[in-house]
Amino acid sequence: MPGGLTPPLSVIASWPPANTTNPETHGPADIILVAMFGSIALITVTLRLWARCVIQHRAGWDDLLTGLALIPVLGLAICFSINSRLYGANLHTWDSSLPNLVMQRKMALTNEMLYVFGSGMVRISVLLFYRRMGFRSISRGFVVAIHVSIASVIAYSIAFIVVIFASCTPLNAFWNQVNPKWEATHTWKCYNEPVHLLAASSIALIQDVIATTLPAILCWNLRISSREKVALGSIFVVGYMTAVIAAVRTYFIVKMYYYSYDATWNSWYCWLLAMMEVLIALICSSLPAVRVFFSQYKNSLSIVTTAREIKSAIHSRRKGSSSAPQSSERSSSTVQLSQAVQGKSSLYSVDEETDLEMHRLPAQ
Numbered sequence: 001m002p003g004g005l006t007p008p009l010s011v012i013a014s015w016p017p018a019n020t021t022n023p024e025t026h027g028p029a030d031i032i033l034v035a036m037f038g039s040i041a042l043i044t045v046t047l048r049l050w051a052r053c054v055i056q057h058r059a060g061w062d063d064l065l066t067g068l069a070l071i072p073v074l075g076l077a078i079c080f081s082i083n084s085r086l087y088g089a090n091l092h093t094w095d096s097s098l099p100n101l102v103m104q105r106k107m108a109l110t111n112e113m114l115y116v117f118g119s120g121m122v123r124i125s126v127l128l129f130y131r132r133m134g135f136r137s138i139s140r141g142f143v144v145a146i147h148v149s150i151a152s153v154i155a156y157s158i159a160f161i162v163v164i165f166a167s168c169t170p171l172n173a174f175w176n177q178v179n180p181k182w183e184a185t186h187t188w189k190c191y192n193e194p195v196h197l198l199a200a201s202s203i204a205l206i207q208d209v210i211a212t213t214l215p216a217i218l219c220w221n222l223r224i225s226s227r228e229k230v231a232l233g234s235i236f237v238v239g240y241m242t243a244v245i246a247a248v249r250t251y252f253i254v255k256m257y258y259y260s261y262d263a264t265w266n267s268w269y270c271w272l273l274a275m276m277e278v279l280i281a282l283i284c285s286s287l288p289a290v291r292v293f294f295s296q297y298k299n300s301l302s303i304v305t306t307a308r309e310i311k312s313a314i315h316s317r318r319k320g321s322s323s324a325p326q327s328s329e330r331s332s333s334t335v336q337l338s339q340a341v342q343g344k345s346s347l348y349s350v351d352e353e354t355d356l357e358m359h360r361l362p363a364q
Helices: 009-014 029-055 061-086 098-133 140-165 180-185 193-220 226-258 263-319 323-348
Strands: none
Touching: 029 061, 029 263, 061 098, 061 263, 098 140, 098 193, 098 263, 140 193, 193 226, 193 263, 226 263
16 A cells, blocks of 8 residues: 655655745645634633632642643644645645645654653643542542542653654654655664554553543433533533544544555644644533533633613603702612612522532432
8 A cells, every 4th residue: 555754756756846936735724723723722721720720719739630631732832833834835835835744744753752751741630530520439440440440541641752763763753754865864763653652642642532432421410400411511522622633633643654654644633633633632621610610710700790780760760850869869769779689699608619529429
């Protein structure tokens, strides 16, 4: 099956001439998706940290890892855009210059490290959140499953970082192998890159499924209303999207290394999907805490809105009345305003912790 990073000279000779004036590209999809999902991820993580640290005063290791995961995850998104816009990663291989092809490989090495760090921290953060959510209420078997999953994610991350740096001898062969002249005049050896990437993608897919299925099983036994279960289920469905994205990315990896020599064009899809996978995972992991944030501050907004409505009613009545009735109505309206604000305050002063607590589980 023909394909890979180093096409034979016969294949290179069959390529069309480089189009340097109006080449075919993937369009602005990379910029749009990076701006949209990167902004959503940044906002949701910020709201999560505010809810945990300021509102609830109970931040944990899961929140710390989520905050730290923003660095490699947003770094991956930025590097993907730079690679597409500056180094021609959104072009066909034959439309890219040789220096750009070498830079694309250097960026690919950076992207691999950012993906491993980012996805690993997000998965561990999610698993730690499950562990903390009900450490006194969940069964021992569930706790063991969480610990085993965390250990597997850590081992996976360390192993693949080591493999990345040990991938080629010398290391610069990782990016210089796409240069036919360098390849022919230097002694070098690289590992089987497609096998490595397929293994990494498959393991990531399995870990995404586990990280989403564990809370789905746990929360199904919560004593909550059907409406709340549907809301939780919608979050889990979005969480399973990361596994679907990982599966699609596996398809493009196979296509790039075994069915096509147009590696630049196909690798764009691989890195786009890798970026979307970690961004969506980061967003989904922060949604429960975002709910806490909005539940806390909607109370104050409701009180302010009610006060403004009553003030508007007082003002409209005052226009059509004489001064004496105005005084009476003002006093009456002031009493109504006070009662309404007090009513709103008492209505929402009950609970500031609205995320799932595991004491709602049936006794184990």
